Amino acid sequence: xxxxxxxxxxxxxxxxxxxxxxxxxxxxxxxxxxxxxxxxxxxxxxxxxxxxxxxxxxxxxxxxxxxxxxxxxxxxxxxxxxxxxxxxxxxxxxxxxxxxxxxxxxxxxxxxxxxxxxxxxxxxxxxxxxxxxxxxxxxxxxxxxxxxxxxxxxxxxxxxxxxxxxxxxxxxxxxxxxxxxxxxxxxxxxxxxxxxxxxxxxxxxxxxxxxxxxxxxxxxxxxxxxxxxxxxxxxx
Amino acid sequence: xxxxxxxxxxxxxxxxxxxxxxxxxxxxxxxxxxxxxxxxxxxxxxxxxxxxxxxxxxxxxxxxxxxxxxxxxxxxxxxxxxxxxxxxxxxxxxxxxxxxxxxxxxxxxxxxxxxxxxxxxxxxxxxxxxxxxxxxxxxxxxxxxxxxxxxxxxxxxxxxxxxxxxxxxxxxxxxxxxxxxxxxxxxxxxxxxxxxxxxxxxxxxxxxxxxxxxxxxxxxxxxxxxxxxxxxxxxxxxxxxxxxxxxxxx
Numbered sequence: 200x201x202x203x204x205x206x207x208x209x210x211x212x213x214x215x216x217x218x219x220x221x222x223x224x225x226x227x228x229x230x231x232x233x234x235x236x237x238x239x240x241x242x243x244x245x246x247x248x249x250x251x252x253x254x255x256x257x258x259x260x261x262x263x264x265x266x267x268x269x270x271x272x273x274x275x276x277x278x279x280x281x282x283x284x285x286x287x288x289x290x291x292x293x294x295x296x297x298x299x300x301x302x303x304x305x306x307x308x309x310x311x312x313x314x315x316x317x318x319x320x321x322x323x324x325x326x327x328x329x330x331x332x333x334x335x336x337x338x339x340x341x342x343x344x345x346x347x348x349x350x351x352x353x354x355x356x357x358x359x360x361x362x363x364x365x366x367x368x369x370x371x372x373x374x375x376x377x378x379x380x381x382x383x384x385x386x387x388x389x390x391x392x393x394x395x396x397x398x399x400x401x402x403x404x405x406x407x408x409x410x411x412x413x414x415x416x417x418x419x420x421x422x423x424x425x426x427x428x429x430x431x432x433x434x435x
Numbered sequence: 436x437x438x439x440x441x442x443x444x445x446x447x448x449x450x451x452x453x454x455x456x457x458x459x460x461x462x463x464x465x466x467x468x469x470x471x472x473x474x475x476x477x478x479x480x481x482x483x484x485x486x487x488x489x490x491x492x493x494x495x496x497x498x499x500x501x502x503x504x505x506x507x508x509x510x511x512x513x514x515x516x517x518x519x520x521x522x523x524x525x526x527x528x529x530x531x532x533x534x535x536x537x538x539x540x541x542x543x544x545x546x547x548x549x550x551x552x553x554x555x556x557x558x559x560x561x562x563x564x565x566x567x568x569x570x571x572x573x574x575x576x577x578x579x580x581x582x583x584x585x586x587x588x589x590x591x592x593x594x595x596x597x598x599x600x601x602x603x604x605x606x607x608x609x610x611x612x613x614x615x616x617x618x619x620x621x622x623x624x625x626x627x628x629x630x631x632x633x634x635x636x637x638x639x640x641x642x643x644x645x646x647x648x649x650x651x652x653x654x655x656x657x658x659x660x661x662x663x664x665x666x667x668x669x670x671x672x673x674x675x676x677x678x679x680x681x682x683x684x685x
Contacts (some may be wrong), residue, residue, distance in 0.1 A: 220616050221609030228611040281625035332589050332620065332627070356480035357487060359622035363479065367589045369612040372539035372668035374660060406622060408586070416625035 206422050207259035208295045211235040215299070217321055217379040218368035231300035231379060232319035241305040243314050243386045246432055248393055250303045250316050253427035257298050257320065260423045261288050263338075263400055270338040270400050273350045278360045283415040290324065290403055290421040297323040303428060308386070317383035318397075318428045324376045330405050335365035335378045336420065337401040342429075344392045353399065360418075361404065380426075398427035465517040465674060467582075468493070469553045476578060476632045477621035487632070489556035490576035497561045498685065501571055506645055508559045508573040508682040515554050515579070515676040519546040521596075521652050523677055528596040528652045531603045536613045541667040548655065548674030550583035559680055564640070574636025574649075575680035581629040581655060590660065591629050593618035594672070595653040599635075606651070613670075615653070629655075637682070650679035 214233035221229030238251040263270030263286075274284060300321035308314040326333065337353040355363040365378030378401065386393055402423030409417040473491040480487050496509035521528030521544070532542060555578050562572035581591070593615040595606040608616040618631040635649050654675030661669045 216611035218611050220607075224609050226609075228609055230611075358475035358477050358624050361622065368610075369614065369658060369668065371611050372662070372666075374658065374668075406627065408627075410625070414625070416622065416627070 205259060206261070206289050206295050207257065207424065208297050209235075209256055210297045210299055211301065212299045215321075216370050217364075217377060218370040218375065219364035219379050222381070222383060229379075231321040232302045232304055232317075232381075233300050234302050235300075236302040236304060239303045239305045239316065240433075241307065241314060241316060243308075243393060246392065247434070248316075248430055249433050250305060250318070250428060250430045252301065252303060252318070253396070253398060253429060254425070257301060257322075257424045257426040259296065260400060260402075260425050262286050262420075263402070263423070265340075265398065265400060265425065267348075267350070268338055268340045268398060268400050269350050270402070273338045274336065274352055274360060277352050279415075281415055282360060283411045283413070283417050284420055285417060286420045288422065290326070294325045294327065296403075296422070296424060297325070298424075299323060301426070312385075314386040315383055316386075316393075316430070317381065319382075320378075320380040320424075320426055322378050322401075322424060324403060326376060330376070331408060332406040333366050333376045334361040334404045334406055335401055336360050336404045336418075337362045337380070337399050339397055339399040342396040344390070344394045361406075362401065365401075392432065393430050394432055396427065396429035398425070400425050465548055465551050466515050466676065467551050467553050468514065469555050470557070471555045474555070474578075475623055476617075476630060477623040477628070478617040478632045489578040489632070490558045490560050490634075491556050492558050493556075494558035494560070497559050497573070499561050499563075499571070499573070501639070501645060502642060505685040506682060507685045508561060508575075508680060510557065510559055510575060511648070511650060511679040511681045512677070515552070515557060515577075515678050517552070518652060518654070518675050518677055519548070520544045520672070521654065521675070523650065523652055525650060526596050526598050526652045526677075527603050528654070531596045532594060532605055532613060535605045537667075539667055540613065541663040541665070541669045542656075543669060543671050545671045546674060549585065550581065552655075552674075552676060553580045553582050554578075555580060557678070560636075562636075562638075568638070570638035570640040572636055572638040573682050574634060575678075576634045577631070577678060579631040579653075579676070581631075583629070587620055587627065587629045589620045590658045591619060592656045592658055593631050593653060594656050595633070595651050597635075597649065597651040599649045600647075614656075635680070645682050645684065647682040648679070649681070650677070652677050 305316035403421040405419040
């Protein structure tokens with residue numbers, strides 16, 4: 200276990216249940232990938248690829264930082280009509296974010312499945328004082344094989360800005376505040392190349408009981424994390 | 436031949452239908468029929484909508500043809516039935532839940548629900564085959580808002596046990612807890628509500644016989660944050676309802 204910056208502890212652990220939905224009933228309860236695997240190489244239809252983490256470890260952020268991701272502007276553009284976001288900095292009354300899984304992986308194609316590859320980030324936050332309603336907000340910046348790039352609130356297209364698999368949950372009777380980013384991708388025949396990338400800033404958000412003078416729900420944005428990955432084609 | 440069950444994903448590509456909104460009318464002290472038009476739920480999106488939306492209204496049955504034969508999809512029962520405690524032996528709520536999670540959770544059937552359940556969408560729907568999806572789809576759309584008359588918090592969850600095709604299971608999307616995934620405290624355009632959302636459905640194609648029956652008991656639960664003497668998390672089961680649908684040849 201080590202700190203790589205104020206506010207964040209790297210505490211990579213083996214695969215563990217995270218309390219959010221699983222992707223495959225055959226694998227049992229939803230669980231992290233676990234550990235800290237930085238790169239994975241795979242091939243698809245004669246092309247060789249490398250999936251790697253953009254930075255070796257996630258980086259703590261006291262406030263949104265990346266001008267390309269444009270966290271504040273992207274968030275406001277979609278949700279400022281109904282939510283007032285107050286950026287209050289590092290979580291008070293709480294321990295550092297504990298990063299317990301940050302790994303890439305790939306599995307070759309089989310008779311039952313195409314080639315799959317993915318990324319997993321799992322973070323636990325242990326508040327030492329009651330937090331009204333803990334949630335997370337993630338704004339990501341995607342780049343696809345055509346070179347198209349775009350930023351968006353990663354909220355599963357919901358009527359709120361919050362990340363779907365984060366917040367207060369329960370793991371076999373133990374209450375916990377966490378977030379799990381699990382992005383599994385697959386290689387399908389209509390894809391000419393798998394080249395792509397993703398960068399994100401994800402922040403702990405406290406949904407308060409208050410509304411501002413304009414009737415908007417007040418959400419306090421605490422500290423956050425920057426991370427990302429990319430798939431690049433490589434020569435053999 | 437295809438026969439795909441997609442109950443676990445919120446798909447609600449519903450046939451257009453005209454619904455007559457009903458004014459709130461209590462059928463029991465705990466269930467209020469308050470059917471409304473399509474509205475956002477705060478849960479993930481559905482095809483054809485920008486946000487997760489309900490089908491809306493109260494459409495109890497739809498007739499359709501499949502392989503040249505008349506069929507019907509209908510609600511089962513036509514209205515939600517309030518339950519202070521689980522009762523349906525076909526669902527087997529208590530045993531199914533305890534078998535899956537009794538090792539870690541102490542479920543206490545306290546009853547005593549405060550407030551009521553506002554049923555705002557309970558409708559069957561039909562999706563005709565299209566160029567994008569050659570299957571015929573059908574199912575039911577349920578949206579319930581808990582109106583406690585008190586502030587709500589993140590300790591309220593839902594537990595649903597279903598019997599589908601004779602298989603009983605806790606409907607939790609393979610989580611390490613029994614909570615239903617698309618329910619509980621959620622934010623909708625700035626308003627915090629405790630709601631429940633499900634849209635079980637099936638897509639069929641080819642020469643098969645349609646005989647589908649889905650029944651569920653769904654209960655509001657309170658995660659107390661306390662442990663019993665065995666170290667299990669104490670969960671109060673406050674009250675719930677029975678619902679479901681079926682599809683078969685007419």
